[in-house]
Amino acid sequence: MINILLTGVSGAMGSMLQQIIAATTDCEVVAGFDHLENTSLPFPVYTNLENCQEKVDVIIDFSHFKAFPNIFAYAKAHKIPIVVATTGLSDEDLQAIDQGAKEFPIFKTANMSIGINLLAKALEDIAGKLEDGFDIEIIEKHHNKKIDAPSGTALLLADAVNDGLAQKKDYTFGRHGRDCRRTENEIGIHAIRGGTIPGEHTVIFAGNDELIEIKHTALSKKVFAEGAVKAARYLINKKPGLYDMSMVVSD
Template sequence: MLNIIVNGCFGRMGQELQEEINSREDLTLVAGIDRTTEDTAFPVYQSLAEVNEKADVVIDFSHESSVATLVDQCVQKQLPVVIATTGLSEETKQKLNEASRTIPLFYSANMSLGINVLIEALQKVTPALEEDFNIEIVEKHHNKKKDAPSGTALLLADSINNVSQTKKEYVFGREGKENENPLNEMGIHAVRGGTIPGEHTVIYAGNDEVLEFKHTALSRGIFANGALKAAEFIQKKRSRNVLNERITTIKR
């Protein structure tokens, strides 16, 4: 049995995570953390510091502004933590690195299995194509998403740059009449509308041929499921630093 605390339990992903946990007999939601309160079958607190329930792991789907404090409190309580919140600042990412030397900590800008397999594919094809192909990324999300471009788009861009012989300069959208669009630029374009859970397309465009890699999230359930797999992973591994695993390497 895995006992879980959910930070941001009343947010969209927090509620999705509740459903996933409640559907499984081997998982228990022992406490939630949120700024608001609702009637629930589990106790809800304002911060992890107030939680006295025994837990095996904390899963965070909250807001960037609360992540640093949560991680500090996880270190104090020696609790493993899965950080699934996106849009983290460089300062917060550095704090994750420091905390990972003390507690098991898993972080990815995207928890879906498909995205992480996509990263593997991009890193295999990029070295063969980068000299002759422009590379562009288009990401689409719902109209409630605050950050742009998405953390996943930047994760994909970084994964490409990590294996590129000539590092790409990121161009966030394109405008103007004098653009030269050289091969050493990588355009990253954000679309916001409706209820799109998430769609990412990586385009390799050469002379007379185009290769596209596309991932579409049809529901938020894939992210909740991925976060639970991450929680199970660090609980079984009990490593003090799992940030060096490929899926958990800190990306933007």
């Protein structure tokens, strides 16, 4: 049995993960972490991780970026493998992850969806074939409570496109003003926020008299929860290092 410490346990993703994990036969949430205690759950929820006494095999972190530094410091101090699914991390957080990966296993990916990561691999191949004569734009849509913009997934897809190009392009985040003529060396990235959209990403290749649109739509948060559990299983017994969903997709 894989013992999981679930951070951000009272949030929307935390609740979804509890349901997904409860339906498995090889995983169990043994403890949770949140900024508020929750006594209604069948496992202890801590507001201070140092009080956690349960044996933990892996941490799944779907918390808030403000809480991440303390969560990561706990994982590093106890050498507990961690699946990082929190978005909006700072440059300092990302540097800490890179350094920490030298000491213990870390799984970090911009999107836990298997479909998105397969799309990223396909975009890398497609982009090189459409480099000449096509403008590239990315539109991402999310619910009205999402804090960071653009989404980490939009940046993941933009990076995948750039990886497939001979000449790397700059990122333009939205456009506003009276002189916004696009240049050949840019990828436009645009964020839409509204309602309860779990996540939709469209990559557009616009050429002369033809248009290619590649879109991924998440119909619920379930796909991200299921991906996070796959990541947790993948991380068990791994050596120190930085792992991501592209490795799971490739296996």
